[in-house]
Amino acid sequence: MSLPTSPNRTTPTSLRIGDQGWPVFALQCGLDELSYECKADGIFGPGTYRMVQALQRRIQTLTIDGIAGPATQIQIVRLIDVGVHVRHPALPYGLLRGFAETESGNSLGATNWNVPGGVDCGVVQIRCAGPPFYEGTMRIAYDPNIAMDQVAVAFLGRTHRFSQLAYARQRPIEWAKRCAVLAWNWPWAAEQFAVQGKLPNPSRDATWAVVDGQRIKFPDGAPVMTYDDWARFYALGGKHGEGRVARFVTDWT
Helix, strand or coil, X not given: CCCCCCCCCCCCCCECCCCECHHHHHHHHHHHHCCXXXXXXXXXXXXXXXXXXXXXXXXXXXXXXXXXXXXXXXXXXXXXXXXXXXXXXXXXXXXXXXXXXXXXXXXXXXXXXXXXXXXEECCCXXXXXXXXXXXHHHHHHHCHHHHHHHHHHHHHHHXXXXXXXXXXXXXXXXXXXXXXXXXXXXXXXXXXXXXXCCCCCCCXXXXXXEECCEECECCCCCECCEHHHHHHHHHHCECCECCCHHHHCCCCC
């Protein structure tokens, strides 16, 4: 069986001939979405190699080596992003780019194992419950086109609801949309901000904002310490800089 029964424990920065597993499946799905047809079987063979080269020829800044390294994966994500925006024109331009960079660093096979009861998989970290893991769920999570489209649909649905709350409380529509962004990562906090404009316990320690023993930091270098800090760091923005997911959005209307 080419696709393992659970997400890959490691995420290679480069995919090449001979590699197997869910990251390769993600690459093949991305290529296929961009009209570089290859069988999404999780096996990086000669066919996938040729399609990677074909994409690299199209993007003049890429080296034509048939290796799906970080630069090639970023371009795949960028082109899928364009397609999703065409299908969902109400989506703020640049938002999916921010999601992909924040959640996975644009890596197609990214996985987060530090989640109780499951694993966050793929370019936008869709939760797959397990073990045991359901293959159908992993196929959705690792397919970058389906996953990014799912983010767009979720954002637009939450925006509609949060916009009604914002209007009733005379808050800017941009605030409602930023709450809709936060809801992908932290639904409870997004609801609190949308309804109350704040968290009921903003100073609690955001223990998850520690990576390899170091606090995640805002763009200006300030550490992310509290619940409120995390919400602003991820989506809402504030005195320490723009939220990470929202950083590429220039027009919220």
